[in-house]
Amino acid sequence: KMLAEKDKQISELKDAYLRCLADQENVRERSRKEIETTKEYAIQKFAKDLLDTVDILNMALTAVPSELREKSSCLQSELAKDAEKIVDQLTNLYTGVSMTESELIKALKRHGVERENPEGEAFDPNRHQALFQAPMPDKEAGTIFAVQKMGYTLKGRVLRPAQVGVVSDPQ
Structure with missing residues (x-):
């Protein structure tokens, strides 16, 4: 009976040890990813x-x-x-x-910094900042027709949105 208890304790300790190792590896991996991201966007x-x-x-x-x-x-x-x-x-x-x-x-x-000229593209509030709107019968509403300042991304992340003029609905 005592031997069975000792085997159970050993098994529990071994399980706890393996979980500790796994947690430690997860922390190490998370830290590595954070360092990589920090370097990338430094x-x-x-x-x-x-x-x-x-x-x-x-x-x-x-x-x-x-x-x-x-x-x-x-x-x-x-x-x-x-x-x-x-x-x-x-x-x-x-x-x-x-x-x-x-x-x-x-x-x-x-x-990794890229310049973006969104003229002619559909307005995207995540990548563009609308400075003004104007109706233009020959263009589709929501389309960018003027770029005051180019947009820039850093490795795909918006660094500065493009400052643009957008076609409004003709009314």
Whole structure:
């Protein structure tokens, strides 16, 4: 009878020991996943801080009229020497800012930050922030027709929603 009790105790202790080991392994696995997630999104604040810089570069680029972006198209007209010099400087500035924006976007992309231009897509409140609405008879209601600021994701997670204009129901 005592032997049976001892066998039962041994069995219970062995079971408790195995549960302890399993719990310990679960904690270890959970911790590993948390560390992995933390590492993956550690640059989130830094990346978010850079987004306004990208926007400002983009605004600077769009401020230069398209006909002044390339020297050859500007110089086909009868420009004075001073105007030619100004055009040279402006095209060089545009090229430099464009290259800077491009490199910054590439650097962000290498770290999992993707730029999203949702123009023409259906409005999604999880990925887009509606700034205004306007009826447009030739477009479907709920469709994005203007993008004020691009949206960005970090490894699929929304870093900043795109700021957009949405087609409203014509009434």
